[in-house]
Amino acid sequence: MERIPILKMGNFLLVTIQMEMHDRLAMTLQDDLTERIVQTRARGVLIDISSLELVDSFIGRMLRDIAAVAMLLGAQTVVVGMKPAVAITLVELGLTLRGVRAALTVERGMEMLRASMPESLLASMKKTPRKA
Amino acid sequence: MGTKTEFVDKIVSREKDLLDDWMKEQLAAVTLRTDLLSEADLRRQSTELLSAFIESIRPGIPQDIKAPECQHLVGILRDITRMRLEQGFSVSEVATFVLSLKQPIFRVLYDKDTTASAEQLWHMGTYIDRLGLHCTELYQKGREGIIARQQQELLELSTPVVELWEGVVALPLIGTLDSARTQVVMESLLQKLVDTNATMAIIDITGVPTVDTSVAKHLIKTVTAARLMGADCLISGVRPAIALTIVHLGVDLSEITTKATLADALDVCLRRNGFAITRVDQK
Numbered sequence: 001m002e003r004i005p006i007l008k009m010g011n012f013l014l015v016t017i018q019m020e021m022h023d024r025l026a027m028t029l030q031d032d033l034t035e036r037i038v039q040t041r042a043r044g045v046l047i048d049i050s051s052l053e054l055v056d057s058f059i060g061r062m063l064r065d066i067a068a069v070a071m072l073l074g075a076q077t078v079v080v081g082m083k084p085a086v087a088i089t090l091v092e093l094g095l096t097l098r099g100v101r102a103a104l105t106v107e108r109g110m111e112m113l114r115a116s117m118p119e120s121l122l123a124s125m126k127k128t129p130r131k132a
Numbered sequence: 133m134g135t136k137t138e139f140v141d142k143i144v145s146r147e148k149d150l151l152d153d154w155m156k157e158q159l160a161a162v163t164l165r166t167d168l169l170s171e172a173d174l175r176r177q178s179t180e181l182l183s184a185f186i187e188s189i190r191p192g193i194p195q196d197i198k199a200p201e202c203q204h205l206v207g208i209l210r211d212i213t214r215m216r217l218e219q220g221f222s223v224s225e226v227a228t229f230v231l232s233l234k235q236p237i238f239r240v241l242y243d244k245d246t247t248a249s250a251e252q253l254w255h256m257g258t259y260i261d262r263l264g265l266h267c268t269e270l271y272q273k274g275r276e277g278i279i280a281r282q283q284q285e286l287l288e289l290s291t292p293v294v295e296l297w298e299g300v301v302a303l304p305l306i307g308t309l310d311s312a313r314t315q316v317v318m319e320s321l322l323q324k325l326v327d328t329n330a331t332m333a334i335i336d337i338t339g340v341p342t343v344d345t346s347v348a349k350h351l352i353k354t355v356t357a358a359r360l361m362g363a364d365c366l367i368s369g370v371r372p373a374i375a376l377t378i379v380h381l382g383v384d385l386s387e388i389t390t391k392a393t394l395a396d397a398l399d400v401c402l403r404r405n406g407f408a409i410t411r412v413d414q415k
Contacts, residue, residue, distance in 0.1 A: 080362065084322030087360040088315070096356045103362035104329060 004029045006036050012044040012113055013037065013075075014106075018051055026062040033066060037073045044113035045070050048106055050081025060095040067100040076116055077101065080109035139241055139252060140193070144186055146240055151182050153236040163228050168219045177212055177229075184208045185233065185263075193255045197262050209263065213270040223271045231264040291317050293324040300332045300401045301325065302394065306339035314350040318357050325363050332401040333358050336394050338369030348383040355388050364404070366390070368397035 004025065007014040013036055067077035080103045103109035155178055158164060184205040188194060194202050216226050237256060296302045301324050321333060351367060358365040368391045378385060391397040402409065
């Protein structure tokens with residue numbers, strides 16, 4: 001069965017959705033991600049949807065649910081790279097993804113996650129030089 | 133399906149007289165517009181139309197202008213109508229051009245030895261009326277086409293997105309927001325966010341005359357969409373009257389940062405991005 005890979009980067013988990021999303025895949029991702037957050041004690045989840053052309057209400061809800069679940073497990077979620085057409089579709093569907101943070105690029109999403117981490121956690125992470 | 137009668141033959145055989153009579157009629161009419169159309173052009177159009185008309189009734193008077201024998205005539209009518217629309221003729225002038233054909237034809241049918249019955253005349257009359265009506269329809273369609281094109285142009289003209297500062301884009305809105313326009317505005321704003329990699333967007337509504345519930349709904353939609361793309365969206369240019377209306381209508385804009393002027397909004401954006409503007413001291 002196909003799965004969406006979940007990469008671990010320090011205290012964060014990176015999910016890049018590269019294939020056409022369908023409902024089964026979305027459910028599996030949700031389950032896998034929840035498992036991994038607990039396993040790795042991740043503090044942040046970054047979901048890159050820059051190659052998603054189509055988002056329906058189910059996928060939209062999944063994004064919102066993932067954010068809510070991650071929050072319960074003590075991790076923040078940032079969705080990055082949403083296409084304009086996708087954003088318009090979600091708004092028209094009435095899915096405003098309240099509670100989900102968004103960024104335009106992976107780079108900025110990472111910055112956002114880092115900025116919201118407490119200093120002690122950052123120090124324990126493998127340091128990448130931060131922009132002044 | 134038409135009724136083939138000898139009076140049709142009569143019209144066919146007297147095409148030349150008919151044309152002269154018709155031309156005389158048109159030149160004497162009060163609706164003549166020599167300022168828009170020269171006599172030579174009028175004669176050319178009349179000749180063309182009359183010969184197509186005669187061709188169409190040769191098998192009998194058509195019941196319907198969609199019949200295949202009318203296609204040539206309808207094509208000519210379309211060209212003439214389009215041309216006259218561009219030249220600035222009014223709709224009644226265009227229709228009169230076709231309807232004025234009635235009198236010469238009736239005169240041909242009613243000279244010396246009348247053979248046409250009332251019923252045949254009636255058929256002929258209805259046929260010409262249909263052609264006239266078709267003309268008005270074509271004219272109207274042409275007008276609607278112009279209006280639609282202008283609307284499209286207006287839509288494109290009125291939604292520029294400008295880059296105000298590094299990472300800050302602004303969208304000065306002019307005119308009311310309806311759903312079609314919101315779509316265009318949203319698309320261009322979001323595309324600009326992608327192109328410039330901006331984190332802040334300002335929608336300036338100084339040029340929006342009124343904000344009612346539907347306009348507010350569209351504004352909220354746009355702000356939400358920008359938020360989904362990772363950009364914070366502010367609304368500026370809220371005039372006192374508009375602020376009052378928003379409150380009276382009970383529209384909830386509490387989730388959106390609003391400012392009175394574009395300058396204030398820009399200031400917020402700069403601060404959030406870590407910029408500060410200071411006056412250079414010149415003592």
